[in-house]
Amino acid sequence: MHTIKAFFHIICSDFKREKTLTILSIIGVALGIALYISVSIATDRGIKTFKSDVYSLSEGYNYEVVPTTDQFISNNFYKKVSQITNDLSPVITINSIMDNVVQDYLKIYGIDIFTVKVDRFFNQFEGALQDFFTIPNAIILNENFAKTHKIKLNDTINLIVSDRKYTFIVKGFYSTKVLPENFVIMDIGNCQELFNIYGLSRIDVYLKNTKRLSNILPPNYLLLEKNDMLQRKESIVQSFTYNLKFISFIAVLVGFFILYNAVFTSVIKSRPNIGILRCIGFKRQHILLLYIIKGAIIGLTGSIIGIILAQFLSFFSISMAEKTISTIYTPISIYDVFLNLKNILQALTIGIATSIIASIISAYEASKVSPISASLPSIAETSFANLYKISFICGIFLTFSGILISLFEYLKHPFNQPLLSYVGIFLIIFGFTFITPIYLKIFLKIIKRPIKKAFSFIGNISLNDISGSITRFSTALVSVMISSALIISFFVLIHSFERNLTEWIDQNLKFDVFIKASSCSSNFCFEPLSTSVNDILKDFKEIEDVNQFRTLQGFYEGKPTLFGFANEYVVKKYTKNIIDPDIGKKKEVAASEYFAIKYNIKIGDIIKIATPEGTVAFRVREIFKTYSSTMGFLIFDRYWLEKLWHKDDTTQLNIYLKKGASSSEFIKKLESRLPSSVAIDIYDNNRLKVRVLEIFDRTFAITYAIQIIAFIISLIGMINTIFTIILEKSHNISILRYIGCSYNKIKSIFMCSASIVGLAGIFLGFILGGLISFIMIKIINIISFGWLIDIFIPYSSIAGLLVLLYITIIASVFIPVSYIKKINVKKSINF
């Protein structure tokens, strides 16, 4: 009992004494956790929403039949299935966008309401049930969605599907507990009629035994277990989520460093007290426990604040994840923006676990203090000195293992996700961290002369300060190193990406005008434009060529793959200057780099494609770059769309005008001729290019945000360490004051130390950042997204950036340095 009281007392007084340090550590932990949790939430909710159409309506069904070569399953097949079992449910899904300011993405579901097994679905139905079937445009909305948009029963709402506006009448509401907020429910018969669909998007079915259904399954349909389908869906966005979680986890790591630093300082500062405690009968375990409890308290407090912060950050991160997924994959709207118990527990676990681990190291050190050695703090430093060499060897070993396993992944691609490279980067970061003490020593040796010459007294004292507290200054160095490495690697990544993208744009976007359906907000959509648009275009004499592009959701070896159909003749004429009227009729296909890497395919290989006409072999004519999709992408000529898929529609139009024709005039004219029911977006070449770059920025928006926060955390790390150093040095500062050193001079000494360490850190960070960006661009990007990009290092901008970073670091040091004035000179000196 007494021990507990003593513990409580000691911890409280420690916190009081190290107020600023404790607060900073808590902020560091809180920010790290907040970032990680908010990113986790954003990606998890993103995935959940993305997958919601697989699981939401299909409760009670364990299989689904989906088309692989076409958008829809024929009604005939449905009849056949219903002869095998009557435990089945037909579903049509259509993407739509609400005709309002925010442009919510809504998924229209045409269902047979009696086959939906979702619990209490009807309980929530408020309108007259028969209206739902008899009124052709009747829909049921989510009650929350209706509430936020102030929609009442019998109100009408406008939705855009592809390029057409439709008006619906709200005939009921369902509860959010039952279905996600962005679902719009329609009767399947009405749905087919309204949108002229002669088929089904999928059939949900409950099967004990798949044999009978498999027997009648045509080759162009797939029978998939629901769980399997969920996984497939998830795997599409997995790269994206892994990437973000990985980056945000680095922030947690930096938070960990800060905490470690704080507990370590507290140990060093309390060494005499620990000695006294040991004298009066505290056991080693007590001391160990004392500091672990201390760390855990900081961790717990940090996590709680982090949770609150995470909630705020989540509003942003979710909207960014929403944008990114909507752009690269499929439109989603995430409504579930609040933390749940699982997130909170996760935050607490991470926070407390990392803080306990961080404090164990220092606590162990503290517990080793013997009752008699309760003396100078520098003893701790010397006991560490012996570890530098071991640490250096470990560091080199870790760095090389990190490089090696990344290299192995580069050569072998053992997993679907670049897991080895993620681990590799962490190993390299840890490796660099372990190297720092020796590195700092060498760095000091090199700069000793010039610094002494330039800053005589100040330089001398600061050099001695640093070499006298290598461990301490190494921690500061690590903070700087990580923040500069993060900045450099992202900068290189984004810059290289932008350069590659601009080159790609210049080579590929040669058309003058681009047209897409308004509801299509992703890079690719599957709902075709109305034929009226094509008809109107026929009247324009200024058009030289048109590339009618059609995308279909296809499958290759059972995996989701994007199929595109283009007028290859037109495309080649403008992008490659090749005039080959027969190019389309050849049984050839262009494959994206990702596809080529993923399936190990080279030019000239023959690949088998499942089409409505059965399996057809195509020769791979070329491998092309694309940054618009992270799925495998195959492009055929439209000739095959007609011949094998029996379609002649378009999802996007690329228009090439005759020489001298103005695209702005053309667009004006076209817009004036379009009927008001048609909702399409028309871009001229410039606007499209701008838009592509905008989309690119949007895709990276969340990365930018994470990067900024990670940077702030590292900066806090730096400030915290300098604080620590000042606290530790208060004795020396007081002596200097006694012998007539002014505050400003003492400040200069610390600024000088910070500049030296900052410089050393930035230099190491530059190397680390280079390594990380190389792995990110050349391994992670390729495996995750299939984006092959050349590395461009913008040396001059990086130099500028580093200078800016350096200034920021030095400026940030002003905060702890101004604390020097608050040191009680008389108390810190041994009279």
Add this chain to the structure above:
Amino acid sequence: MIEAINIHKYYGNQHVLKGINFRINRSQFIAIMGRSGSGKTTLLNILSGLDWPDEGSIYVNGNRLNFTNDTKMTEYRQKKVGFIFQFFNLLDNLTLFDNVAIPLYLNKKYDTKKVLDTLVRVGLINHKDKLPAQLSGGERQRGAIARALIHNPEMIFADEPTGSLDSETGESILKLLKSLHTESKTTIVLVTHDNLVAKWAENIIHISDGVIE
């Protein structure tokens, strides 16, 4: 010449110095004596400009010390004062040489030869590259003295300079101070509660209950 006029110092309710008056002439060697807790260190801190009196003034060579001006006080300590502590208080990261050189740096009069000479004078030239932790207590104290005298201050304040040393080593330290006093005419104010130590001084001031007896 230092003159203290009616110095009062309070720590909260505790009235530590209750009207101290004295005058120390140039080149005097004075010992301040008194029981533990009588306010000796407090007085020395005020004289050296690190602490300030709640009432009263200090005149140095006829000039009143302006305790509110930190720059002036820093300059005062830097140029005119040398300080010796009971626990030496050398900077633990600097070699003996660098420790001794600090006041020269601060006065912008750095001179390697002078540092070496001073180290010879205190008998530590063979130890110049050692860190304080590698020196004995007496050697550290001699190092501290070297640091206190290297810039030829007008006065040296020594707070129990022999307090943590054995009597023999203590005596050698006192000899050093004495020779400094006779050779360089430095004013020395030494705080002690040891009669044997106080005997080295020309005059003794006794403090008791916050006043001079």
